[in-house]
Amino acid sequence: MIERFPAVMEIPVQWGDQDLFAHVNNTVYFRWIESSRVAYWTQSGLHDLMHPRGLGPILASVKCDYKKQIRYPDTIQVGAKICKLGVSSVTLDHVITSKNNDAVSAIGQSVIVLFNYQKQHPIPIEGDIREAFEKFEASV
Amino acid sequence: MIERFPAVMEIPVQWGDQDLFAHVNNTVYFRWIESSRVAYWTQSGLHDLMHPRGLGPILASVKCDYKKQIRYPDTIQVGAKICKLGVSSVTLDHVITSKNNDAVSAIGQSVIVLFNYQKQHPIPIEGDIREAFEKFEASV
Amino acid sequence: MIERFPAVMEIPVQWGDQDLFAHVNNTVYFRWIESSRVAYWTQSGLHDLMHPRGLGPILASVKCDYKKQIRYPDTIQVGAKICKLGVSSVTLDHVITSKNNDAVSAIGQSVIVLFNYQKQHPIPIEGDIREAFEKFEASV
Amino acid sequence: MIERFPAVMEIPVQWGDQDLFAHVNNTVYFRWIESSRVAYWTQSGLHDLMHPRGLGPILASVKCDYKKQIRYPDTIQVGAKICKLGVSSVTLDHVITSKNNDAVSAIGQSVIVLFNYQKQHPIPIEGDIREAFEKFEASV
Numbered sequence: 264m265i266e267r268f269p270a271v272m273e274i275p276v277q278w279g280d281q282d283l284f285a286h287v288n289n290t291v292y293f294r295w296i297e298s299s300r301v302a303y304w305t306q307s308g309l310h311d312l313m314h315p316r317g318l319g320p321i322l323a324s325v326k327c328d329y330k331k332q333i334r335y336p337d338t339i340q341v342g343a344k345i346c347k348l349g350v351s352s353v354t355l356d357h358v359i360t361s362k363n364n365d366a367v368s369a370i371g372q373s374v375i376v377l378f379n380y381q382k383q384h385p386i387p388i389e390g391d392i393r394e395a396f397e398k399f400e401a402s403v
Numbered sequence: 404m405i406e407r408f409p410a411v412m413e414i415p416v417q418w419g420d421q422d423l424f425a426h427v428n429n430t431v432y433f434r435w436i437e438s439s440r441v442a443y444w445t446q447s448g449l450h451d452l453m454h455p456r457g458l459g460p461i462l463a464s465v466k467c468d469y470k471k472q473i474r475y476p477d478t479i480q481v482g483a484k485i486c487k488l489g490v491s492s493v494t495l496d497h498v499i500t501s502k503n504n505d506a507v508s509a510i511g512q513s514v515i516v517l518f519n520y521q522k523q524h525p526i527p528i529e530g531d532i533r534e535a536f537e538k539f540e541a542s543v
Numbered sequence: 544m545i546e547r548f549p550a551v552m553e554i555p556v557q558w559g560d561q562d563l564f565a566h567v568n569n570t571v572y573f574r575w576i577e578s579s580r581v582a583y584w585t586q587s588g589l590h591d592l593m594h595p596r597g598l599g600p601i602l603a604s605v606k607c608d609y610k611k612q613i614r615y616p617d618t619i620q621v622g623a624k625i626c627k628l629g630v631s632s633v634t635l636d637h638v639i640t641s642k643n644n645d646a647v648s649a650i651g652q653s654v655i656v657l658f659n660y661q662k663q664h665p666i667p668i669e670g671d672i673r674e675a676f677e678k679f680e681a682s683v
Numbered sequence: 684m685i686e687r688f689p690a691v692m693e694i695p696v697q698w699g700d701q702d703l704f705a706h707v708n709n710t711v712y713f714r715w716i717e718s719s720r721v722a723y724w725t726q727s728g729l730h731d732l733m734h735p736r737g738l739g740p741i742l743a744s745v746k747c748d749y750k751k752q753i754r755y756p757d758t759i760q761v762g763a764k765i766c767k768l769g770v771s772s773v774t775l776d777h778v779i780t781s782k783n784n785d786a787v788s789a790i791g792q793s794v795i796v797l798f799n800y801q802k803q804h805p806i807p808i809e810g811d812i813r814e815a816f817e818k819f820e821a822s823v
Contacts (some may be wrong), residue, residue: 277718282559289465290559297430324466324468328464414557415554417575419702476585570713609743
C-alpha cells in the first residue's frame, strides 16, 4: 500500500515515543505525519519552486485515525500522497505502517493552503506549481 | 466560549513549543488536547468509576483545525466537552483559546471508545457510566 | 529555595509528560530548564539589549540531576540564576520544585556562550551586558 | 569513533526536531541519548537478566555537551558505552555523530543506579550482572 505514496519516510520507534499505556503516544503520529508532509514538499520540488517567490504551505487541519497500536521496538514508514488538489488547498492522505505488524497502523489526512506570505492571502494552485504536484504523483 | 466546556486546563506556552516558523508547532496542540481529555476523565469521576472494573478509554481518532497562530509568550486554555455520546464511543469537542488573542486559536475533536481490557472488546455506555458523562456535562 | 532565583516559571505537568514508568520523562526536565533560560533572558532585559546588536546566547552544555520523581497531576516551578559569570560564558543554576512534594525534584546547570552571530565568535561579557546580569541577580 | 560503542542506534532527523534557530533543539539530543541507553540495556541482555528479578535501572543524572549544530535533513548515530562501572551505579558515555558532518556533534554522559524495586534500595553490581556489562563492552 505504501508503494503508492510518492513521499515515504522510514523512522525507528524510540523507547521514549511510548506513553503510560506502553504504546506509541498519539502525538508522535503527528510528528511522523509532519515529516511525510515535509518530505513531500522537498522531494516534489515544490519547496524550491515556491520558496524563492515568497510562497509556502500553511497547515489548516490534520487528523489521524488509529488502527493498530505501535510498540517499541519497531520501525514505521509514513507516506504522503494527494487526495484532492483544490483551487488553493491540497488534501494529503497519509498512511503509517509498522514493520512488526506488516499492517496499516494509522491513516491520516492533512489540509494545506498555499499562501503568499508577502500579500498574506491564499494563491491559486496553477501553472508550474500544479504541474509539480501532478508530476510527483505520477512518479509512483 | 470556553465557559461551556466542563473540563478546562490552562497551560503556558513554552519557548520550545515553537518550530522554525516561530509559532507553536502543530503537534503541540495534540498534547494540549490530550491533556483536556485526561482532565475530562478524572474530573468527571469516569476514571474512578471505570478503572477498578478493568474498563478504560481508547483513542480512535483525533483532529485539529488551526484557526490562528499561537506564539511565545502566551497562555492557552484547552477545553473538552461531549459532542456526541454514542453506543460505545464518545466524541469530544475541543477548543483552544489564547490569552494574547482573546480568540479561538484552534478547534479539535476526539473519538474515544470505551473498552473492556480483560475481554478485549468495546462496552456499551450505560448505567452509572452514562450518568457520569451526563452529570459532568450538566455541571456547566 | 526557588525565591532566590530571579527567573521562575510555573508549568503544570501534562499527562503526556509521563513515560512508561509513570513518572515525568527525563527529557521533559530539559524543556522546563530551557523555558527558565528563556525567561531569564527576556526578563533580565538581555534579549532586548543584545538582539539589536546581532548578539545572542548559544547553549554549550546542559545537565540535570534527578532527585525525586514527578508524577501527573502536579505543577512545577523551574528557576534560573547565575552560578558563574565568566569572560564569555555564563553558567546558570536551575532548580525544579514540585507543588505536590514541596521539595526539590531536580537541579540542573546550563553553560551559555555569548556570541556575535555576524563575526561568528564569542564576545566578552562587559559593559551594559554585564550590568544587566548583575542587576537582574540583585533583584531577588 | 562510534565503532567503539557497543550499543548504537541510527535515527533520521525529523523536520520538527528543529526549533526557532533552525537547528535540532537541545532536548531532542536527550531523547536520542535515552534511546541509546535503552539499546544498551536490551542488546546487552541486562534487561532480560534483571527484569524477572524485580531489578532495574534508575537515571540519576544526564548531561550533553553540544559541539556542532545538527540541521534537517540529516541522520544521526548515537552510541552508549561504559565510562565507569561503580559499586551500584554505572556511568555511560554517549556520542552523537552526524552523517552530513561526518563529525562528533555532541557528547553526553548518563549516571544510572541499579535498583531493587521491591526493597526500594540500590543493589551492588556483581555476579552475572557485572559479567553482562563486561561481556557486552568486550563485544566491540
